[in-house]
Amino acid sequence: MSHKRIPKRKAAIAVGSVAALGAAALLLPNANASQTGGAGDATPKTFRANDVPTLASQLSSQLGGAYAGAYYDAGKKQMVVNMVGSDSNVADAITKAGAIPHQVRNSTAALKAAAKTLRAKATMPGTAWVVDPRTNEIKVSADSTVSGSHWDSLQSTVKSLGSGVATVKRSGGSFKTLVSGGDAIFAQANGGGVRCSLGFNVTASDGSPAFLTAGHCGVAAKQWSDSQNGQPVATVDKATFPGNDFSLVKYDDPGTQAPSEVNAGNGQTVQITKAADAVVGQQVFRMGSTTGLHNGTVTGLDATVNFQSETNPGGTDTVTGLIQTDVCAEAGDSGGSLFTQDGSAVGLTSGGSGDCKSGGETFFQPVTAALQATGATLGAGGGAGAGDQSGAGAGDQSGAGAGDQSGAGAGDQSGAGAGDQSGAGAGDQSGAGAGDQSGAGAGDQSGAGDQSGAGDQSGAGDQSGQSMGNGASDGSALTSGN
Missing domain, CATH: 3.30.300 (GMP Synthetase; Chain A, domain 3)
Incomplete structure (x- = not known):
């Protein structure tokens, strides 16, 4: 079949993000250390x-x-x-x-019980929690919107769990969904422009080319274009939000070339060969059409985040089973790629707090779960092993069963700021809070180039259509940051 220019460009979009911040940081020494020591050797092995x-x-x-x-x-x-x-x-x-x-001190059973208590008593907008195996505690966060009786209730709930079980801290800004991640993709919904980002190219179960992005993006709009005012080139096949946060979007042209790679900027392209579960302590990279390439560390698994609902006034949208990191992100970064240096797809940008100036925490939908749910495969058969890769449950690694956290108000999650992440204008997303994002009209999105710093992105067609080469060129001049 013929290969249309737009689908080709679109394929590149799904793969990575526009301007990269510090692509050079991607090439770190000793990325894949081999194991050493025998099975009975008391000397700790070296692991990847x-x-x-x-x-x-x-x-x-x-x-x-x-x-x-x-x-x-x-x-x-x-x-x-x-x-x-x-x-x-x-x-x-x-x-x-x-x-x-x-x-x-704390057993997995004790941490699971504590997570259930939090789910029952602390499911309020602006709160989040995750098990940190490094401290053997549950880390509870409260954003700036949690105050008064809500703050008092949260503190008393954490205290009731007992000494050394959970701690609570303030998180800068407010928890919000973040739209974009890889190259920008656009849609029209609710009378305004919607902007998200493509995460990873995949092959759908029926063999057709497709890509993964955030679930709230797929809920917000059905058809997506690779340019701000362009014709749709892909249609949502499945969107899951709330509960999880992923969408499978199929290219309308079955002849679309959809390479399994992420453009890391500076002329570097990372081949994505498989999906892998995140590991606490692991270094990861995030590409976003607003902020480019940033790296950081996985800080927790099976995180639960309670967003203020934008579709149900006064309601709470709860998202569970997420990967928590200290990688920064901003509005417009949702749906984008979280990956490792060796080419493993790890997550899809969901939401978080803070920004790339002061820092913050960002949450990601595990790719392995998205692949298993949709039946899609990643890379040259790499996605097929998603089930095996995810065999070590996040609960095993973090100490708290995903089931406990995932049960938190899945139904409420559906409304979680779909408008915020997807509705923001590109220009506004780069520096604006969630509110600004959702209110931006389609015209505002044309400033995508400003968001990511890539001059090429500023043109609607270039933002999504370039095979990341233009964005990479601009990104290569930037220094990496967390």
Whole structure:
């Protein structure tokens, strides 16, 4: 079949983001350290981050209630496994696996029970929580909108969990969904312009070319274009929001070329060969059409975030099962790619707080879950292994079962700021808060180039249509940042 120019450009869009901030940061030394040491060697092995989920799952099954989560020490490239109690047999099993045993107080069961309590008593707009295996506690966050009786209730709930189980802190700004991530994609909805970003190109279960983006984007609009005022080139096949936050969007032209790669800027392209579960402590990279390339660390798994609902006044939109990171993001970055240096697709940008000037925390929909739910595959068969890669449940790694957190008001999640993320004008998204994003008209979106810093993006067609080459050129001159 013929290959239309627009679909070709669109394919590139889905892959990555426009201007990259510090693409050079992507090429780090010793990215893929090999394992060392024998199975019975007391010396800790050297692991790759992607090796951790499988071993964590195996140890969880082997150790039962003594297993309390695991995380990755990126500096030493070692795996740390939490254990409850002082049973030497448990410690020996962890050591023989090449990991480092770490005795902790809270069991997985205790953390799961605490998560249930939070879900029942702290599901209010502006709150979030995630199990941090590095501290063996639940980290609860409250944004600037949580005040008065809500703040008092949150504090009392955390205190009721007991000493050393959970901590609560303020998070800068407010939790909001963030639209865009890879190259910009556009739609019309509710009388205004909607802007999101493409995450990863995939092959749908029927063999047709498609891409993944945020679920709230797919809920906001059915048809998507690769230019601000262009004709639609892709149609939503499945959108899941609330509960999860992913959409499968099929290209209208079955002959569309949809390479499995992310343009990292500076002339660099990262081939995406597989999907992988995130690991606490792992370094990750995020591409966004607003802020470009930023890197950071995975700080938690199975996170629950409670957004102020934009479709139900006074309501709460809860999103669960998310990856928490310290990578910054801004409005217009939703739907975009979270990936690793070795070419593993990890997540789709969902929402968060803060910005890329002062920092913040950002949450991502796991790609493995999106692939499993849609039946799509990633890369040269790489997506097919999504189930295996995700076999080490996030709950195993973080200490809290995803099921506990995921149950939090899934129904309410559906409204979570779909308008905010997708409705923002490109120009407004770059610096504006959620409110500004949603109010921006289609005309405002034309400033996409300003958002990402790529001059080429400023033209609606160029934003989405360039095969990332133009954005890469501009991005290469920028320095990386977190």
